[in-house]
Amino acid sequence: MSDAAHTAMWERLDLDIEAHDALLAVLGKFYGDIYLAQEGRLKGAEYLDFVLSEVHGLRIKELQDAKAAGKKIVGTFCVFVPEELTLAAGAVQVGLCAGAKAGTELAETLVPRNTCDLIKSFIGFKLARICPYTESCDLIVGETTCDGKKKAYEAFGEHVPMHVMEVPQCKAPCDRTLFRAELVRYKEALEQLTGQTITAEALAEATKVVNAKRRALQRLAALRAAEPAPISGRDALLVNQISFYDDPVRFTAKINELCDEIEARITKGQGVAPAKTPRLLLAGCPMAVPNWKLPYLIESSGAVIVGEESCIGARNTRDCTDETPGNLDAMLDALCDRYMKIDCACFTPNTERLDNIAAMARDLKADGVIHYGLLFCQPYAHEAMKVGKAMDAAGIPYLSIETDYGMEDAGQLKTRVEAFVETLA
Amino acid sequence: MSDAAHTAMWERLDLDIEAHDALLAVLGKFYGDIYLAQEGRLKGAEYLDFVLSEVHGLRIKELQDAKAAGKKIVGTFCVFVPEELTLAAGAVQVGLCAGAKAGTELAETLVPRNTCDLIKSFIGFKLARICPYTESCDLIVGETTCDGKKKAYEAFGEHVPMHVMEVPQCKAPCDRTLFRAELVRYKEALEQLTGQTITAEALAEATKVVNAKRRALQRLAALRAAEPAPISGRDALLVNQISFYDDPVRFTAKINELCDEIEARITKGQGVAPAKTPRLLLAGCPMAVPNWKLPYLIESSGAVIVGEESCIGARNTRDCTDETPGNLDAMLDALCDRYMKIDCACFTPNTERLDNIAAMARDLKADGVIHYGLLFCQPYAHEAMKVGKAMDAAGIPYLSIETDYGMEDAGQLKTRVEAFVETLA
Numbered sequence: 001m002s003d004a005a006h007t008a009m010w011e012r013l014d015l016d017i018e019a020h021d022a023l024l025a026v027l028g029k030f031y032g033d034i035y036l037a038q039e040g041r042l043k044g045a046e047y048l049d050f051v052l053s054e055v056h057g058l059r060i061k062e063l064q065d066a067k068a069a070g071k072k073i074v075g076t077f078c079v080f081v082p083e084e085l086t087l088a089a090g091a092v093q094v095g096l097c098a099g100a101k102a103g104t105e106l107a108e109t110l111v112p113r114n115t116c117d118l119i120k121s122f123i124g125f126k127l128a129r130i131c132p133y134t135e136s137c138d139l140i141v142g143e144t145t146c147d148g149k150k151k152a153y154e155a156f157g158e159h160v161p162m163h164v165m166e167v168p169q170c171k172a173p174c175d176r177t178l179f180r181a182e183l184v185r186y187k188e189a190l191e192q193l194t195g196q197t198i199t200a201e202a203l204a205e206a207t208k209v210v211n212a213k214r215r216a217l218q219r220l221a222a223l224r225a226a227e228p229a230p231i232s233g234r235d236a237l238l239v240n241q242i243s244f245y246d247d248p249v250r251f252t253a254k255i256n257e258l259c260d261e262i263e264a265r266i267t268k269g270q271g272v273a274p275a276k277t278p279r280l281l282l283a284g285c286p287m288a289v290p291n292w293k294l295p296y297l298i299e300s301s302g303a304v305i306v307g308e309e310s311c312i313g314a315r316n317t318r319d320c321t322d323e324t325p326g327n328l329d330a331m332l333d334a335l336c337d338r339y340m341k342i343d344c345a346c347f348t349p350n351t352e353r354l355d356n357i358a359a360m361a362r363d364l365k366a367d368g369v370i371h372y373g374l375l376f377c378q379p380y381a382h383e384a385m386k387v388g389k390a391m392d393a394a395g396i397p398y399l400s401i402e403t404d405y406g407m408e409d410a411g412q413l414k415t416r417v418e419a420f421v422e423t424l425a
Numbered sequence: 426m427s428d429a430a431h432t433a434m435w436e437r438l439d440l441d442i443e444a445h446d447a448l449l450a451v452l453g454k455f456y457g458d459i460y461l462a463q464e465g466r467l468k469g470a471e472y473l474d475f476v477l478s479e480v481h482g483l484r485i486k487e488l489q490d491a492k493a494a495g496k497k498i499v500g501t502f503c504v505f506v507p508e509e510l511t512l513a514a515g516a517v518q519v520g521l522c523a524g525a526k527a528g529t530e531l532a533e534t535l536v537p538r539n540t541c542d543l544i545k546s547f548i549g550f551k552l553a554r555i556c557p558y559t560e561s562c563d564l565i566v567g568e569t570t571c572d573g574k575k576k577a578y579e580a581f582g583e584h585v586p587m588h589v590m591e592v593p594q595c596k597a598p599c600d601r602t603l604f605r606a607e608l609v610r611y612k613e614a615l616e617q618l619t620g621q622t623i624t625a626e627a628l629a630e631a632t633k634v635v636n637a638k639r640r641a642l643q644r645l646a647a648l649r650a651a652e653p654a655p656i657s658g659r660d661a662l663l664v665n666q667i668s669f670y671d672d673p674v675r676f677t678a679k680i681n682e683l684c685d686e687i688e689a690r691i692t693k694g695q696g697v698a699p700a701k702t703p704r705l706l707l708a709g710c711p712m713a714v715p716n717w718k719l720p721y722l723i724e725s726s727g728a729v730i731v732g733e734e735s736c737i738g739a740r741n742t743r744d745c746t747d748e749t750p751g752n753l754d755a756m757l758d759a760l761c762d763r764y765m766k767i768d769c770a771c772f773t774p775n776t777e778r779l780d781n782i783a784a785m786a787r788d789l790k791a792d793g794v795i796h797y798g799l800l801f802c803q804p805y806a807h808e809a810m811k812v813g814k815a816m817d818a819a820g821i822p823y824l825s826i827e828t829d830y831g832m833e834d835a836g837q838l839k840t841r842v843e844a845f846v847e848t849l850a
Binding site: 110111112114115144146147148150151152153154155164166168169170172174175177178181182345346348349375376378379381382383384385386 | 536
């Protein structure tokens with residue numbers, strides 16, 4: 001696809017071409033520094049590089065082609081939005097831009113200053129007209145997982161077509177009933193949007209597609225238990241990030257190829273970092289593209305990241321949906337069961353998350369845990385304190401970091417991370 | 426009650442006597458400056474002064490006497506906890522200390538620094554052992570109305586006996602079903618606590634008691650439409666604050682007496698401020714005792730407050746519970762209906778709040794609206810922006826203030842309030 005064709009497409013999407021060009025230039029530079037400069041990368045990373053280089057290009061062209069063929073595009077920000085239903089309705093589900101500072105001043109006309117950068121980002125991307133995903137969407141699905149998003153969607157909904165799913169706050173039977181009703185309401189919204197009835201056959205097929213993607217990501221996650229670490233945390237994070245953007249069938253095939261290569265590498269005892277490199281588990285808030293600041297700081301401080309305990313990581317891929325139910329009602333029950341297992345900080349209590357982190361640290365042979373909290377994210381800020389106590393009790397070294405999308409604190413963070421890594425060596 | 430008897434009681438409650446004495450000294454000074462220094466106060470304010478002077482004394486003695494007689498004490502922080510059920514179980518419901526900076530450093534060992542002062546306050550009061558209410562409680566009832574409280578109760582629950590009610594985030598039928606189930610769960614928790622079954626008769630009687638309190642507060646609220654304003658905003662706020670602490674039957678009688686006096690004053694055309702004094706509606710976050718900073722700043726800037734659109738104000742008193750249902754199930758339905766009407770910022774959407782504010786401003790003949798947001802309270806920070814737009818559209822002058830329990834910003838706030846009031850004169 002030529003530059004001119006790209007630009008013509010972005011113009012049709014009514015992007016601010018100048019601002020968007022500037023964004024892509026920064027993104028390209030950032031990607032080069034953080035990703036392309038890595039040594040000993042896997043061959044399969046070429047897929048990641050290609051997807052990233054065309055994330056606003058060819059992938060958007062595919063979405064436009066799908067729209068021209070009558071398909072609908074559904075944008076999301078959260079792992080509670082069931083891709084199984086979206087695909088079963090013949091629609092395409094994509095994540096939306098939320099990982100970089102953009103349009104902050106505009107965003108602050110809609111949401112308070114003391115709002116986390118992820119929320120300000122998706123609003124800023126929309127108001128500044130620089131996210132081709134948002135502009136391609138026929139529907140954007142929000143959820144009530146935190147006060148910030150819940151209330152931001154009220155303002156955001158004045159600018160985009162929104163559907164908000166209610167996610168309950170506890171896991172009692174009445175909560176399950178509520179979320180089950182919300183799944184039906186989402187199903188109906190999709191049917192209205194697409195004009196297509198969601199059948200048991202379509203949902204069974206879609207569930208297989210989404211589960212296959214999860215299994216590929218689970219396979220990758222498990223391989224990272226190898227010593228030395230066979231893939232950098234940055235690349236593994238990127239795989240998880242791309243899982244929200246790329247076509248799920250193509251993505252699954254590519255990640256399984258990548259896993260084949262990793263297995264061969266493990267057999268040969270090869271890795272991306274020398275043996276005895278301190279291994280870290282990164283836990284906490286999701287890191288949307290291109291929020292690579294902390295992983296880069298960690299991996300340029302003499303450590304390697306071996307797992308991501310976050311929504312863009314294990315929280316999204318740990319559980320598959322039961323594929324055995326034979327009718328639609330039972331399938332919706334299975335979906336409800338699967339999504340109600342998510343150990344999101346929106347739940348009270350959410351003690352299973354503490355167990356999951358300890359299990360991940362053990363299984364991945366992590367030498368320590370770094371908790372990443374996004375400034376003004378209250379649910380994960382509270383849990384960071386609980387995780388710290390749980391790690392203390394388990395004897396696992398722990399560092400809690402709170403930061404945002406700015407680069408002002410990079411030097412200070414690096415000093416803290418280096419000091420932590422030194423204690424592990 | 427003698428000072429020695431007070432102290433002996435506080436010692437039995439295991440309060441930190443020295444820290445508690447210091448707190449009472451500050452509170453007394455603060456009350457003198459803000460309340461007793463007012464001119465032309467109502468005679469009925471003597472009741473308020475007395476309750477406040479004995480808020481940690483005689484009222485606590487009453488609670489201890491009730492406990493000795495086998496009654497249970499239930500502490501709350503939120504208008505979603507149904508006092509009807511608490512009273513029907515033969516228990517006493519009281520609000521807990523949450524309106525002053527206390528034990529902040531201790532609180533920050535349990536909750537993040539970026540937590541609102543209301544939450545830090547109730548945790549700090551507990552950890553510093555200076556709230557005789559918290560120490561008198563047999564059960565403390567929390568709710569999931571915001572991320573901050575929802576997650577803070579997890580940590581708080583390690584220090585006090587907690588029951589957390591889930592408040593849903595929308596107002597669809599499945600949300601009503603969830604809250605109905607939570608009412609039953611609370612009823613069962615009360616029955617377990619008190620060993621007393623909640624009967625239809627007891628609930629009918631309790632509903633009458635609570636409704637009578639609401640009607641007295643509604644009566645007071647309506648009288649404030651008079652010009653000149655017949656009661657200061659500070660005193661009216663104090664009435665609402667005391668409604669959470671004092672015995673409901675005594676309180677109702679005293680407030681009705683106060684209203685009689687106000688009616689007589691209105692007949693004579695008397696008020697607390699000269700005619701033409703700018704009249705303001707205060708909207709937003711709750712102000713727990715002794716959070717009188719902003720009302721004092723406003724009323725010492727040449728304005729008078731004529732209404733409180735907050736949980737310690739109209740949000741708690743606007744609706745009564747239907748007293749007509751004849752059986753327990755129908756009564757629980759009626760309770761559910763009443764509580765699901767609350768226009769809390771925890772709901773999405775919550776557009777009825779905008780209508781309620783505009784209606785209050787009109788009915789109370791307010792010249793402007795000041796929105797009070799507590800720093801780090803995300804739900805009300807979002808709504809402050811929406812209220813601002815709604816007031817602009819309605820042509821009502823509007824000022825949004827975000828502050829905390831500290832006094833550092835008092836000068837700056839006064840300057841802003843004075844400038845706002847000048848535009849109204």
